[in-house]
Amino acid sequence: xxxxxxxxxxxxxxxxxxxxxxxxxxxxxxxxxxxxxxxxxxxxxxxxxxxxxxxxxxxxxxxxxxxxxxxxxxxxxxxxxxxxxxxxxxxxxxxxxxxxxxxxxxxxxxxxxxxxxxxxxxxxxxxxxxxxxxxxxxxxxxxxxxxxxxxxxxxxxxxxxxxxxxxxxxxxxxxxxxxxxxxxxxxxxxxxxxxxxxxxxxxxxxxxxxxxxxxxxxxxxxxxxxxxxxxxxxxxxxxxxxxxxxxxxxxxxxxxxxxxxxxxxxxxxxxxxxxxxxxxxxxxxxxxxxxxxxxxxxxxxxxxxxxxxxxxxxxxxxxxxxxxxxxxxxxxxxxxxxxxxxxxxxxxxxxxxxxxxxxxxxxxxxxx
Amino acid sequence: xxxxxxxxxxxxxxxxxxxxxxxxxxxxxxxxxxxxxxxxxxxxxxxxxxxxxxxxxxxxxxxxxxxxxxxxxxxxxxxxxxxxxxxxxxxxxxxxxxxxxxxxxxxxxxxxxxxxxxxxxxxxxxxxxxxxxxxxxxxxxxxxxxxxxxxxxxxxxxxxxxxxxxxxxxxxxxxxxxxxxxxxxxxxxxxxxxxxxxxxxxxxxxxxxxxxxxxxxxxxxxxxxxxxxxxxxxxxxxxxxxxxxxxxxxxxxxxxxxxxxxxxxxxxxxxxxxxxxxxxxxxxxxxxxxxxxxxxxxxxxxxxxxxxxxxxxxxxxxxxxxxxxxxxxxxxxxxxxxxxxxxxxxxxxxxxxxxxxxxxx
Numbered sequence: 001x002x003x004x005x006x007x008x009x010x011x012x013x014x015x016x017x018x019x020x021x022x023x024x025x026x027x028x029x030x031x032x033x034x035x036x037x038x039x040x041x042x043x044x045x046x047x048x049x050x051x052x053x054x055x056x057x058x059x060x061x062x063x064x065x066x067x068x069x070x071x072x073x074x075x076x077x078x079x080x081x082x083x084x085x086x087x088x089x090x091x092x093x094x095x096x097x098x099x100x101x102x103x104x105x106x107x108x109x110x111x112x113x114x115x116x117x118x119x120x121x122x123x124x125x126x127x128x129x130x131x132x133x134x135x136x137x138x139x140x141x142x143x144x145x146x147x148x149x150x151x152x153x154x155x156x157x158x159x160x161x162x163x164x165x166x167x168x169x170x171x172x173x174x175x176x177x178x179x180x181x182x183x184x185x186x187x188x189x190x191x192x193x194x195x196x197x198x199x200x201x202x203x204x205x206x207x208x209x210x211x212x213x214x215x216x217x218x219x220x221x222x223x224x225x226x227x228x229x230x231x232x233x234x235x236x237x238x239x240x241x242x243x244x245x246x247x248x249x250x251x252x253x254x255x256x257x258x259x260x261x262x263x264x265x266x267x268x269x270x271x272x273x274x275x276x277x278x279x280x281x282x283x284x285x286x287x288x289x290x291x292x293x294x295x296x297x298x299x300x301x302x303x304x305x306x307x308x309x310x311x312x313x314x315x316x317x318x319x320x321x322x323x324x325x326x327x328x329x330x331x332x333x334x335x336x337x338x339x340x341x342x343x344x345x346x347x348x349x350x351x352x353x354x355x356x357x358x359x360x361x362x363x364x365x366x367x368x
Numbered sequence: 369x370x371x372x373x374x375x376x377x378x379x380x381x382x383x384x385x386x387x388x389x390x391x392x393x394x395x396x397x398x399x400x401x402x403x404x405x406x407x408x409x410x411x412x413x414x415x416x417x418x419x420x421x422x423x424x425x426x427x428x429x430x431x432x433x434x435x436x437x438x439x440x441x442x443x444x445x446x447x448x449x450x451x452x453x454x455x456x457x458x459x460x461x462x463x464x465x466x467x468x469x470x471x472x473x474x475x476x477x478x479x480x481x482x483x484x485x486x487x488x489x490x491x492x493x494x495x496x497x498x499x500x501x502x503x504x505x506x507x508x509x510x511x512x513x514x515x516x517x518x519x520x521x522x523x524x525x526x527x528x529x530x531x532x533x534x535x536x537x538x539x540x541x542x543x544x545x546x547x548x549x550x551x552x553x554x555x556x557x558x559x560x561x562x563x564x565x566x567x568x569x570x571x572x573x574x575x576x577x578x579x580x581x582x583x584x585x586x587x588x589x590x591x592x593x594x595x596x597x598x599x600x601x602x603x604x605x606x607x608x609x610x611x612x613x614x615x616x617x618x619x620x621x622x623x624x625x626x627x628x629x630x631x632x633x634x635x636x637x638x639x640x641x642x643x644x645x646x647x648x649x650x651x652x653x654x655x656x657x658x659x660x661x662x663x664x665x666x667x668x669x670x671x672x673x674x675x676x677x678x679x680x681x682x683x684x685x686x687x688x689x690x691x692x693x694x695x696x697x698x699x700x701x702x703x704x705x706x707x708x709x710x711x712x713x714x715x716x717x718x719x720x721x722x723x724x725x726x727x728x729x
Contacts, residue, residue, distance in 0.1 A: 121390050175696070243546075244548075
């Protein structure tokens with residue numbers, strides 16, 4: 001009845017903390033301020049809090065669903081909707097996860113292009129990166145988890161460098177509170193949630209967690225850490241920049257680094273951007289792993305071949321998308337699908353599964 | 369199973385070759401010209417003359433200051449033109465100081481700042497300054513055993529750290545330019561008998577230089593500008609004989625705005641803790657110190673209020689009073705504030721506490 005993986009392939013529940021955090025903190029941290037401050041201004045910190053809480057709620061719903069079925073999403077949907085419809089919806093999830101990987105990689109390459117090497121050969125860059133991803137993903141889920149752990153711990157020192165701008169910060173900018181209407185604030189929540197997306201891969205790796213019920217606490221804590229990181233950077237941004245100035249910065253977080261000066265390095269962005277590769281690597285690996293696993297479960301294929309196909313798609317789309325507008329369009333599509341799936345479909349699915357089990361139990365009781 | 373490691377080894381060896389295909393231009397430090405300072409001046413309606421300074425390292429370890437001058441309509445294009453005169457390509461990653469001629473600053477420097485803000489290789493720590501005179505001439509001279517970019521940046525940095533002038537750099541300028549309710553300031557420098565002098569502080573209305581305050585007013589400006597300060601120095605003369613100079617151990621500034629966005633009075637409360645550095649009218653008794661405190665409070669109050677009046681007449685707000693009001697009002701309206709700002713009564717209240725008088729009585 002249960003469909004959990006064998007013990008050798010499973011991970012300890014506390015590692016979910018790192019996976020959730022690694023997949024949420026990605027490229028969005030570098031430039032989320034402009035979008036949310038456009039309508040919520042100096043009250044945006046409330047937006048970060050509200051979005052974090054909503055995501056926590058969705059994670060709770062996901063656990064409700066997963067704990068009931070003890071299976072991954074592909075099989076849950078097969079059980080509920082039948083083979084064809086279930087597989088079709090699973091395919092949408094898979095495309096969405098793959099899009100997360102593509103968007104992350106493409107945005108990262110754009111940053112490297114704009115900030116460091118304008119003439120960089122993106123074919124080569126993505127190829128090298130994808131070979132690295134292949135190496136990690138082909139090692140299985142435990143390797144991806146390990147990478148998430150390192151991807152959270154090693155680059156963590158970067159967040160301390162955001163203390164440098166405090167010297168120039170005007171924290172009075174945070175006042176007055178409630179300067180914007182609730183409507184404006186709610187409107188930005190949608191934009192902020194995009195920064196938290198990616199946590200839905202939980203639906204795929206749930207069977208790989210040892211004592212999965214115990215991991216729920218860690219998932220919420222991982223989400224909390226993401227929220228704290230966003231909040232920390234946002235508050236410094238509000239103090240450091242004036243509102244109109246933020247609206248001009250495409251990557252406000254990177255612009256914060258422009259003020260950092262250390263005796264051994266003149267410009268910190270170069271270290272920051274290169275270190276960020278380690279933050280986005282688990283991000284891409286996890287999304288590629290999730291889509292690979294999904295395809296493999298639906299069509300019963302060999303995982304190695306699936307990885308190669310998935311990575312080829314990743315590569316082709318990444319190099320085909322050029323220019324800021326196309327990249328923005330791709331990101332927008334991704335976040336729209338993510339929002340619909342996470343915030344409309346998941347609650348719906350939980351409800352359906354709940355009702356179905358009620359009905360089946362009812363039938364069962366009638367039958368006896 | 370053995371095929372996987374082989375494949376990986378192949379990939380890893382491939383990586384070594386691939387790095388050559390990345391198309392990243394390596395820039396060797398010896399093969400580039402690092403511009404450290406730039407001077408801008410409009411020579412006619414839309415042509416800019418740009419003076420770039422770079423260090424020329426001599427075999428005997430001394431540094432020679434060298435400049436290149438060219439003019440065009442956009443500053444990045446001038447840089448290309450400068451490269452035509454140079455044996456190595458000019459890059460702007462080490463830019464320390466940019467100077468603007470006074471007339472240029474009066475015309476507005478926003479267009480000239482765009483290149484600094486847009487270029488990812490230029491830091492936010494670049495110092496900006498206005499030059500009274502020609503930046504070309506100023507940058508052409510050798511002032512120390514270093515190039516002028518480093519020299520000027522040390523000069524400004526030293527004065528900020530020792531508390532003589534306010535904190536200023538590219539970031540602060542753009543912050544105040546874009547913020548509502550505060551206007552930027554930049555130091556004005558001049559060249560005098562082969563020396564550089566921080567002559568005054570230029571006050572901007574948005575990006576246009578409109579006024580300046582002289583060196584003797586720096587103290588009042590500094591204690592009013594920062595919420596917390598230290599290191600300021602000040603000297604006054606009382607009556608005919610009494611002269612004294614003080615040093616600020618700490619200063620605190622607080623705004624008291626009972627009814628924001630109305631014409632009601634705004635009070636700025638300043639608390640100073642100081643020590644006497646120099647005094648030349650006999651013995652310093654406790655009673656005398658009390659008198660001196662009173663006299664100082666009077667002096668600071670009078671001069672600061674006068675300075676604020678001057679700002680209000682020019683309709684500029686370098687102290688950020690508007691920002692204080694903004695952070696106390698919801699749905700702040702910039703136009704309305706600008707309308708009422710010149711007529712608001714702004715008074716200064718000073719409490720001075722002399723806590724030390726040096727090692728003699």
